[in-house]
Every structure is written in structure tokens, then in C-alpha cells.
Amino acid sequence: MKNNNFIQRSIIGALAFLKDLIFAEELAARRGFLQSLDPRIKLATFLLFIIQVLLARNLQVIFFLYALCLLLVLISRINLLFFLKRTWFFIPLFSLFIAIPAILSFGLSSVLPFLMRVLTCVSFTVLLSITTKHFALLRVLRIFKIPQIFVMTLGMCYRYIYLFVEIIEQTYLAVKSRVGTFVHYKNGRSIAAWNIASLWQRSVKLNDEVYKAMLSRGYRGEAMVWNDFKFRPRDWLWLLVVLIMFVTVSLRGAVGDEAIFY
Amino acid sequence: MDNIIFELSNVYFSYPAKIPALNGIDVKINKGQKVAVIGANGSGKSTFLQMLNGLIFADKGKVNFCGRQLDEKAFNDGKFSLDFRRRVGFVFQNPDAQLFCPTVEEDIVFGPLQLGLDKNQIQKRLEELITALNIKHLLDRSPHRLSIGEKRKVAIAAVLIIDPQVLILDEPTAGLDPLTTRQIIDFLIEANSNGKTIITATHDLHIVEDISDMVYVFGREKKIVKSGLAKDILNDLPLLQENNLVHIHRHKHEDTVHIHPHLHLDHHGDNH
Incomplete structure (x- = not known):
């Protein structure tokens, strides 16, 4: 049980981070x-x-x-x-x-x-x-002449963190449902390593799909971004x-x- | 001849590690046509659609769009590439891949911004689309916080805002509840009646008749095993069984177990 705590704590930490971000977004929307x-x-x-x-x-x-x-x-x-x-x-x-x-x-x-x-x-x-809102802060970075592709990449990282945290959570629950709560630390290590590899493969596949989705909508290497900020x-x-x-x-x-x- | 928008002749394609995905495809699609592509998982439907969208290119054979061959050389021509992307829109199977921006609004306007559309025009189209698809309340939201139905609507909006002549959709109703499925199908029918060519890959046999003038059935051999009108295809039970599109249904009539093939042709379940 004790040996399993590291993985469990990491997962809980990742989820807490996610919830924290969501809560911060709610504050920003008030x-x-x-x-x-x-x-x-x-x-x-x-x-x-x-x-x-x-x-x-x-x-x-x-x-x-x-x-x-x-x-x-x-x-x-x-x-x-x-x-x-x-x-x-x-x-x-x-x-x-x-x-x-x-x-x-x-x-x-x-x-x-x-x-x-x-x-x-x-x-x-x-x-x-x-x-x-985090995406608004990112867009403001352009004031400092930070290249658009950099701002866009940061925005995409922000967007996909959620997806991967959700995948980690689901994978952890799936493992837990099959192996129970006690896992020998050797097995625990191999399960964690296997999950890391699986997540890596998924991210590579998603990376390919996202790039195709960008190409499909006219991306040609230099992203144009929406700017609807208005001074009042x-x-x-x-x-x-x-x-x-x-x-x-x-x-x-x-x-x-x-x-x-x- | 002028009416043909896509023409594929003897097209082959393999993924890295030589995994075959298309084995000799011949298809002609006319302007304004509704085409459905059906087949089991892994039969090559998504690969076929990506090829139509110029995202991957044939290893062998030809894919022509309005008479011009789609290959890397064609897309190196900036003018052609821009024109093609304006005329052909693609809704991906996985909305999480398609919606990559931090907010719904940025995602919807991404396409027209890259294609150099005027900002006022983009704003006008955005207003029209979000009203038509009833997604105005989602604009400031992040795509990861949407339900699957909302994600699909946003993904469709992100493509429709470009106002393409051809709309290619990969499993647009997968995982949706009946009401959202119906809304999306009605939207596609309306788009088609406004002159757009609609090409849809799906497993949902109950939507095939609504979204197709012509149906192509992809088989396990990664090639088209039959094409024809929706009613002819849907009545060919051996063909559907052979291609994993119907399943054996088992239920009880009093004490007798009754087994027969089961087709999902509508949501009311009376078309067994």
C-alpha cells in the first residue's frame, strides 16, 4: 500500500492542479x-x-x-x-x-x-x-513582440494539459480497477513506465492529427491569430x-x- | 466532366511500416452530391477522407480535384493550396485534435484567419454560425470543457465558417445523443440543399439514407466492395453482415430464444 502512494500522490497532485486551473478560470470569468x-x-x-x-x-x-x-x-x-x-x-x-x-x-x-x-x-x-483568463494573458504577450507562433504554442500546451491530465486519471482508474489497491513496487514501476510510454504514443499521434487539422484549415507555417481586444x-x-x-x-x-x- | 469534383483512379496508400490502408480505390464524386462512406473500423474510411482533403497523398494511382492532381507538388503552389483549403473543409473524427486553440471563439476563427478572409466578414459569419448552431454561450469556453456534442458542433462551425463548397466529415455523429445527431444531420442536409457537396464517413446506418445520394462500402481488404443508392445498400443484408455493419441480435419470445441479424436504421428500433 505504502509503495503505491507515490503514483497515487502524483495523480492526485495532477488532478488538484487541474481543478485549481479550472477554479482560477471561474474567478477570471466573474x-x-x-x-x-x-x-x-x-x-x-x-x-x-x-x-x-x-x-x-x-x-x-x-x-x-x-x-x-x-x-x-x-x-x-x-x-x-x-x-x-x-x-x-x-x-x-x-x-x-x-x-x-x-x-x-x-x-x-x-x-x-x-x-x-x-x-x-x-x-x-x-x-x-x-x-x-490565461489565454488572454498569453495574447497580451504579443505586446512585447513575442512571436505569434510562440504564443500559439503556449496556448496549445495550455489546452492539451487538460486532455492529458484526464487521460492520466482515466488510465490510473483503469489500472486500479484491474489490479486492486495493492501493487508490489516492482509491478508498480513497470505499470507506471508502461503508462508513460502509452501517453507518449498518444501524444505523438495527437500531435500528427492536430498538425493535419491545422493544415486542413489553411495553416501555412505562420499562424494568424484573432485579436478582439477593445479599449473602453x-x-x-x-x-x-x-x-x-x-x-x-x-x-x-x-x-x-x-x-x-x- | 465539368461536374466532377473528385476523381480517384486505382489509388493505393500505405502507412509507415507498410501497413496498407487503401488498396485500389476508384471513385467519382460530383458537385453538390451527398456521399456516404461506410465500413467497419480500420477499413480505410478515414484514410480515404484525409486523401480527399490533401493531407496525405497516394503512393500509387491518381487523386484529382476539379481536374488537378492532388500531390505534394500541387500543395507547394501557394495559390492552389489557398484556393483548395477555401473550397474543401474537413471535420475530423477526433474533435480534440481539431479544436486546438485555448477558446472556442479562437478555434472557430482560426481557419478564415489563415486563409486571409476579411476580419469584418469573419465576425459576420461567426455571428451567423453561432446563432444557427446555438453555440453562442460557448465562445469564451475552453474546448476541453465542452461535452462531446458541443465539441462536434464547434468543430463543424470551425469548418463551415470558411464556407467551403465541399464538406468532408469523419464520423460526425459518433457518440452523440439522438437529438444532437438529428440537429447535425439536419444542418448537413440544409448545407447540401444550399449547393454544398457533402462527403461523410459513418458507422451509423440510420443516418445513411439522409446524408447520401451515393454510398460506398469499404471492406476489410481496404477497397470498395460495393457502391450504390442507400436503399439498395441497406437492403443487402449479406453485404452488411460480411462487413461488420450489422450484428446478430438475440432475444426471447416467451420461452423461445430468437436470433436474427439486427440493423440500426433508426432510433425507434422498429426496423429490425
Whole structure:
């Protein structure tokens, strides 16, 4: 039983990943403030926020931006507790371990600016990703002159991950239904290897079919992609508000008394 | 002669490792015709359709489209390739292979964008199609989250938006419930009445009469064993039995076990 856990845990992990992605897609489809913005404007303004967090020399500026981020969470119809769980999870991962020597030597207050900086940047990044559909984010990449074929390939990877996770799940259940719950680790290894080979063969076959389907609809080596993004007045208004905020906060932050250096 | 859209003469094709898939096929398909291709699994139907769509090429023999031979050389000619793809649309058997974009909307417009259609025209056709097929609510969805019936409708929309003269469909009703099957068949009949040539491969004998003026039966030898009108083919029980298209049905009449061949000609089950 114990020896079988590795495969079972991997399958459960893959399914959890799938469900997480689906849930994130549902959040992105809600009718909230950030969800209603054009993804290009949203990405640009969030980049401004992150730059501001990175450049801020005043802790109050970072607190202000973090509070703004939480306000955006609320008006985008996202559960605050869910958001906090998701963002605070990253903090020990990225920063707390790095800061342990400083905490031990100078106390927690010495690393507070560093932690707040990481927390705020992570929060804005997570907020952007959960309020924007993944395919829209991919399409926005074209703003950065990333070749269309690259964006398209990423989009196709995203689309087929689901299919393969489903196949893995079904294969696992089919194996389980035939061999029961206990498998000797040697057999378990060969079943896993066989499944990997089978999945590889399926993906090669699917790859051939997808390419034929692309050719059949006129693909000739350079993909043209649909761009139906439209700027609306609210997008321009939001951009204006963020720019004013950026300039104001930058000026105030630059002359703040409590300069921080982390 | 001018009316012939596809002409295949003595066509052979093998997959790598020399697995034969077509063994001497002779077919003529006219403009505006409805053609059904029936046969057991592995009889070469899908290979035949892919050859009609210029995705694979004959090892031996000729495949002509409107008088021009379909081979790699023809598709290296950008003008011909573009024209052919605009005129011939193919709905694949596996919708997961056909729907490869992150959203339904992107998938439907993929074809016309590659073929250089005007964006306003694409938008107009998109609106018409999603209304006709009742899939407007699916546009923002990812294809993996659709039911099999929805996937098939989207796959058909993705081809119809190109407005091809010839529509080739590989098992368009496989795995569908009766209502969705009927909707798709009605849509194909309507497309045919608007002048489109419809070529369909299927196992579903109950749809054959609706979707065909001419039926080709592919046999185990990977060649056409019979062709003719749907009613003649469907009444040839030995032929259907020989080609795994009917099965032996066993049931009880009071205490007597009754065995006879069983044809699926409709959904009501009274055509045994």
C-alpha cells in the first residue's frame, strides 16, 4: 500500500492542479472590476504597481499599495480569505528562508520592508493571474513582440494539459480497477513506465492529427491569430487614475523620511 | 466532366511500416452530391477522407480535384493550396485534435484567419454560425470543457465558417445523443440543399439514407466492395453482415430464444 502512494500522490497532485486551473478560470470569468478591464491595460497598470513597490523607499508607500491590492480583490468579487491564503503561501517560500539570518541577527522588524515588498509584488501578480483568463494573458504577450507562433504554442500546451491530465486519471482508474489497491513496487514501476510510454504514443499521434487539422484549415507555417481586444472608456479612466497615483506616490515616496533599503 | 469534383483512379496508400490502408480505390464524386462512406473500423474510411482533403497523398494511382492532381507538388503552389483549403473543409473524427486553440471563439476563427478572409466578414459569419448552431454561450469556453456534442458542433462551425463548397466529415455523429445527431444531420442536409457537396464517413446506418445520394462500402481488404443508392445498400443484408455493419441480435419470445441479424436504421428500433 505504502509503495503505491507515490503514483497515487502524483495523480492526485495532477488532478488538484487541474481543478485549481479550472477554479482560477471561474474567478477570471466573474463580473468584477478587474475582470472587466482590457487585459493589456490591466497588465500595464499592474507592472506600474510592481515597479512602484520595487522602487519605493518608504514603507508607507508599500503598505498603501498592499491595501490598494486588497481593495481591488474585494471589488473584483474574490474571496479575501482565499486570496490571503494563496498569497501568504508564497511568502515563506520566497522570502522568509532568505531572511532567516537577518531575523536571527537583527529581529523581525529589520526584514519587514523586504517581506512587505515581496508580499505586495506576489499579491499583485496573483491578482493579475486570477482575474485574467490565461489565454488572454498569453495574447497580451504579443505586446512585447513575442512571436505569434510562440504564443500559439503556449496556448496549445495550455489546452492539451487538460486532455492529458484526464487521460492520466482515466488510465490510473483503469489500472486500479484491474489490479486492486495493492501493487508490489516492482509491478508498480513497470505499470507506471508502461503508462508513460502509452501517453507518449498518444501524444505523438495527437500531435500528427492536430498538425493535419491545422493544415486542413489553411495553416501555412505562420499562424494568424484573432485579436478582439477593445479599449473602453473605463480602461482609459483606470489607466489615468493609476498614472496619477504613480506620479503622486513616487514624488511623496522619494521625499519620505523613513527611507528603507531592502 | 465539368461536374466532377473528385476523381480517384486505382489509388493505393500505405502507412509507415507498410501497413496498407487503401488498396485500389476508384471513385467519382460530383458537385453538390451527398456521399456516404461506410465500413467497419480500420477499413480505410478515414484514410480515404484525409486523401480527399490533401493531407496525405497516394503512393500509387491518381487523386484529382476539379481536374488537378492532388500531390505534394500541387500543395507547394501557394495559390492552389489557398484556393483548395477555401473550397474543401474537413471535420475530423477526433474533435480534440481539431479544436486546438485555448477558446472556442479562437478555434472557430482560426481557419478564415489563415486563409486571409476579411476580419469584418469573419465576425459576420461567426455571428451567423453561432446563432444557427446555438453555440453562442460557448465562445469564451475552453474546448476541453465542452461535452462531446458541443465539441462536434464547434468543430463543424470551425469548418463551415470558411464556407467551403465541399464538406468532408469523419464520423460526425459518433457518440452523440439522438437529438444532437438529428440537429447535425439536419444542418448537413440544409448545407447540401444550399449547393454544398457533402462527403461523410459513418458507422451509423440510420443516418445513411439522409446524408447520401451515393454510398460506398469499404471492406476489410481496404477497397470498395460495393457502391450504390442507400436503399439498395441497406437492403443487402449479406453485404452488411460480411462487413461488420450489422450484428446478430438475440432475444426471447416467451420461452423461445430468437436470433436474427439486427440493423440500426433508426432510433425507434422498429426496423429490425
